[in-house]
Amino acid sequence: MAKILIDPITRIEGHLRIEVEVAGGKVVDAWSSGQMFRGIELILQGRDPRDAPLFCQRT
Amino acid sequence: MDQERDFYKRLSEKGISRRDFMKYCGFLTATMGLSSSFIPRVAEVFAAPKQRPPVIVLHFGECTGCSEALLRTMYPWIDELVLEIVSIEYHETIFAAAGQQMEDNLHAAVKKYAGKFICLVEGAIATKYDGAYGKIAGRTFLEIARDVCPKAAAVIAHGSCATFGGIQAAAPNPGGYKGVGDALGMKVVNISGCPPNPVNLVGTIVNYLLLGKLPELDEIGRPLFAYGKTIHDQCPRRGHYESDEFVLEFGSKEEKLGYCLYMMGCKGPETYNNCPVAKFNDGTSWPVEAGHPCIGCSEPGFWDKMTPFFEQKT
Numbered sequence: 001m002a003k004i005l006i007d008p009i010t011r012i013e014g015h016l017r018i019e020v021e022v023a024g025g026k027v028v029d030a031w032s033s034g035q036m037f038r039g040i041e042l043i044l045q046g047r048d049p050r051d052a053p054l055f056c057q058r059t
Numbered sequence: 060m061d062q063e064r065d066f067y068k069r070l071s072e073k074g075i076s077r078r079d080f081m082k083y084c085g086f087l088t089a090t091m092g093l094s095s096s097f098i099p100r101v102a103e104v105f106a107a108p109k110q111r112p113p114v115i116v117l118h119f120g121e122c123t124g125c126s127e128a129l130l131r132t133m134y135p136w137i138d139e140l141v142l143e144i145v146s147i148e149y150h151e152t153i154f155a156a157a158g159q160q161m162e163d164n165l166h167a168a169v170k171k172y173a174g175k176f177i178c179l180v181e182g183a184i185a186t187k188y189d190g191a192y193g194k195i196a197g198r199t200f201l202e203i204a205r206d207v208c209p210k211a212a213a214v215i216a217h218g219s220c221a222t223f224g225g226i227q228a229a230a231p232n233p234g235g236y237k238g239v240g241d242a243l244g245m246k247v248v249n250i251s252g253c254p255p256n257p258v259n260l261v262g263t264i265v266n267y268l269l270l271g272k273l274p275e276l277d278e279i280g281r282p283l284f285a286y287g288k289t290i291h292d293q294c295p296r297r298g299h300y301e302s303d304e305f306v307l308e309f310g311s312k313e314e315k316l317g318y319c320l321y322m323m324g325c326k327g328p329e330t331y332n333n334c335p336v337a338k339f340n341d342g343t344s345w346p347v348e349a350g351h352p353c354i355g356c357s358e359p360g361f362w363d364k365m366t367p368f369f370e371q372k373t
Contacts, residue, residue, distance in 0.1 A: 007158060015194065
């Protein structure tokens, strides 16, 4: 069974990693994962709601 | 000569006349704080570049808005010109290669151009848990930055994340994000703003190509030509401020009259940037002109220091 790993995925915004398992020329399993955590949800807690759109634009 | 003729031909194919281009060069030269006698030399940097320095663009914790601001201007090609006068060796958002090929590009470029390339960094670096909150190809942002940045001839931090940590560094800063200079303990050029005006990055690079050095910086690493004055001091609504004419509510008569937005939370008096002069989208407008109070996006820690954005701290 062969494993293909693509990291970084380019031409997108962010840091994405794809792993694919191939058996007999067919994909049998695959995983995708975001490789970055910034915590915008945690940062937003307790702030003035009027500020939220300005924070969320930057995700 | 051929090179120059070819350049103007390509320019007209993109629907930009020579006159438009010279106007842009005039605008860029003025933004850089150089006298108008430099305009032909600035034009030459684009039309007949003597050198194309290698540039490695690193993306860390950010939204890629700074790249977007650079690539998606109204005349898409004009600010993109900066991509013509430099040789981009690595850029995750615009390169066709991916995965291992992309990694090979990075390692080869760093090795080949060690001590010669410009490293342009977009995004903040996670430092908590040895940088585990952000990885590319199995390496943390911190490891990549420690490997690549010290080998560059110059490091330019592009945008508020790369300069001062940006939004992910806002309290409680879950990932321990820091700006590049801070995370690595080295001196970098800080082009701050969220996003920064593309002309400030182009101006910094053209300055480097034209005069062989980086522009003069303020005490927190920002080029003085762009960040030497406050928004307030250059604001077209300043007259209303001096005459006590303030907007007190959105949708009011005062707002229609274009009065000062200070009472609506404008952070112009504490914010150093050239937005009122350079403007965005090829001189179309900028936040205060469009009726939004300045949020202070080019200042360190503005996500905490300048919030709530719509209130004035007294």
